[in-house]
Amino acid sequence: MSHPSPGPGAQPLGDDKKISAVDHKDLKTAKTSESAVSSDLSGSEDNNFDSKDPFNTPENIAHWKEVYKNASYECRHVFDPTLTWTEEEEKKIIRKLDWRVCLWACVMFFALQVDRGNLAQAVADDLLPELGMNTNDYNQGNIVFLVSFLLAELPSQLVSKKIGPDRWIPMQIVLWSVVAISQCAITNKTGFLATRSLLGLLEGGFIPDIVLWLSYFYTSRELPIRLSYFWTALSVTSIVTSFLAFALLRLRGVNGWGGWRWLFLVEGLITLAIGIASFFLMPASAVQTKTWFRPKGWFTDRETAIVVNRVLRDDPSKGDMHNRQAITPRRLWEAMKDYDLWPLYAIGLIAYIPQNPPGTYLTLTLRSIKFDALTTNLLTIPASFFHIVTLLFLTRLSDRFNERTLISMLQPLWTLPCIIALRFWPGVIDDRWGTYALSTVLLSYPYCHAILVGWTSKNANNVGARTVSAALYNMTVQMGAVIANNIYFESDKPYYRDGNSKLLAINLLSIALFLGTKVYYIVRNKQKDKAWNKLSEEQKQEYVSTTKLQGSRRLDFRFAH
Template identity: 25%
Template sequence: MALTMDHKRDSDSDKGRGVGGFSFDNEKGEGATHAEHQDSLPGFDDPDAGKSDEERAAIDRKLVRKLDIKIIPWLTFLYLVSFLDRTNIGNAKVDGLQEDLGMSNGQYNAALSLFFLSYAGFEPLTNILLKRLRPSVFIPAIMVLWGIVMTTMGLVHNAAGLMAARFFLGVAEAGLFPGVAYYLSCWYKRSEFGVRSAVFFSAAALAGSFGGLLAAAIAQMRGIGGKPGWAWIFILEGLATVLIGIASYWLVHDFPDDAKFLSNDDRKRVLRRLKADGQASAEREEFKMAYFWASVKDWKTWAFAIIYMGCDGSLYAFSLFLPSIIQQLGYSSTRANLLSVPPYAAAAIITVFIGWYADRTRQRGLCNIGISLIGIAGFAMLLGSPSSPSYAGVKYAGTFLGAVGIYPCIANTISWCANNTEGVYKRGVTLGFVIGWGNLNGIVASNIYRAQDKPGYKLGHGVVLAYLALFLLGGSLVTYFALRGENAKRRKGVRNGMLEGLSGEEVKVRGDKRPDFIYTL
């Protein structure tokens, strides 16, 4: 994905005038290393006063490593557990769940849809709860709840029981993904957020990979305790989630101003580097409805929601039905679960790479555009290939391209949105809306791979292809050029009159609407 010089100039979107009227350079991290710059941050004591730039840089690198070790691994593991618990129903289906419960195809799809209905419905509220209850309390609590619900899914005897369990699983899981996306944005600079978000989200691809192996192994327990193999998938994974949730009370940390693992000096350093990055989220905010309405009235909220629905709707269609798609290529249930592993593994690697690459180039929009074309090619192969054994290899290759074209765009879109939304509560509300709307499209994804469409699944592949082309690719193109145009106006001073007559508090509420805030492309 070559960048022209013109693109490169616009890619330095974090190198403009920061919030508060001071300059910063996210690409080189100079906001954290220039002594004269750091000393200009009002309200933030400098624990490194008098140190040279080289000493400050060494301290900053050590601090970021400390944050990475303390925060990223456990949260990534939690999302792996979360995604495993919401998508293992696809593995259970190929092991006989639908037949054992006497469910029609419509009832099975309804059970999938109910999860997304509750999951998406509760997401916009969860970031406010996360902020008020503290991450170390909120995240472990919802994990214990969804672990209990997951365990009950292995005890159901009919379609109604499964539907009820899926609904409450959606309620309990609703807070994790938007909560962690918001939480990470409160710890890292905009130029650091993408790769951390990608590592976190790569757990979804790993969950698909690991889930296939785990489901194939657990299903061998069929008959133990008089229960089928699919029931043991739910029971064992649910009990494990409860234990992990309890452990999370000690392993999930609070926001920077309250985190216990930080010394007082390190806490000041974290807050100072966020402030130097132009993030008002470095300061404490009290919730006001003004932040909510600022999000609702911002065109970017809905632009990113459209982009996210393009990749998230495709994601759920892919993850829920990949075992079924592969099974229609002529493989047994166990083999289908095992063959679902390699596409997810490839997606995990590319997700992390794109997160790193987008951080370095500041071209999150172009990354979305390029990656979406790969996904479009993959589903075009699935849709256009005849349903005959001789084309099984082509279709299986299409699943690889499909996975690689979907998964990286999830983390990249969330990073793009978070980079361009300023203010603690506004960002939290915006991410809740964007992720909630995206997940609501899981209802569509749950109903497009119909049993009567086997083995070709033309309807399902066609809908996913449309989502990728219209919403992910089209939305990314429109948003990229709109942000680029707005940056040009801000650099020329066209927007400088926006703050005339406003009080300091009114200016603060404007966040990324301030003319000195330069958008990340």
């Protein structure tokens, strides 16, 4: 299927590049045909109001042209509302983006998860007794990490927006890898807590930084699917590092070290290598892939234009800031007080708590029911594998039906019967294989995080708001993790009856939050419809051209749900 050729009537719209504004009727025909192609590729229409045709009049084109010029948007010279392309061209470009952008994002996330997730493998090798600590100290270390991670989220995003994620992310990875390597030399609780804090401070903000970078290349419908690959890397990391731990923990006694010291050293060096490579594999944007070590770049001139314009036609607001433009205090405050995103933050706070303690304590639980250290690390692999399968299935299901809330709610519905079983089943200690099977089913839950991150990004509807909202959402997730690390205690061992009762209540609250969010966005969209439909066509056009409102506050924006 091909897009129609642009019609006659070309007029210059700016001095950055001569862009043709076609006759309104011809332009609308071209854009409607293009939207049909987009709908065929994605499966269904997007929830964004008027998202099929954001440049449907010469006035709209002139408005956005001025916005991009005033923002010094780095891709403005290839903005072309009349550009057409074929379905095959688009598929080819998406494949190229997946191999060059999404794949490396997954590799960098692998580096993050190696250094923040290998503590669970280290404690299976007697790290706690060798440092004179117990499970309460383990909880404290996790809390210190999470609080540090949380505190660094928003500052990291502000730094990233100022200097660019293509510069800041590689710097982050290199810095935290040095701390990760230094863990091989810790000798007491103080050193343990210090390295936990430094890791949190340096890793905080990495995830929203990556999401911001990905949003430069993908449309809002494509982003959740790519984020599902991104979080698939979490489970892949767990599998890879479990095998790696199986080998490294066998080095116990070499150089007089425990196996966990070799684990921190080797995996930290792997992360360092990824951090160095990232300086060369993260272009700032689609128009900045050519450099001294990559003279031909990633795309032809036509491919570059397609990459930029398909993103802008999906969401014109992605060009209202330069990718090296800092967030002003006013933009920060406006984004923080956007109460229409608060339901998503509430979900982020609550939704991941029920799965967290069983996952964090999995290796300790398996050791307590008499599995040895090497077997314990291997037994974590099935849950990681099934977690990948259910994550990808859930995200694809959301994309297929263009439904976010009810599909995401499958996560707490999955975990509910498992937590009930953990709370009331008497064989937690006596039936070790039954306990293992129950834990594996619970931790194989369909992870809705990729959907929620893409959902938050879409409903922000503005680069500045998107930058801040990504950080705020992830901060609430980390706050939820802090809560989760205060649920299982030494005094509640070995059944954790009190802790599992709390998880059951939180799981039910999570289901209620999803349903409430669905109702909230339906009501808000109806309110906007009512206000918008009161305007005449002339008033609507004047609103689009003159309103100073940005993000989700605009009357011509509708919330996805």
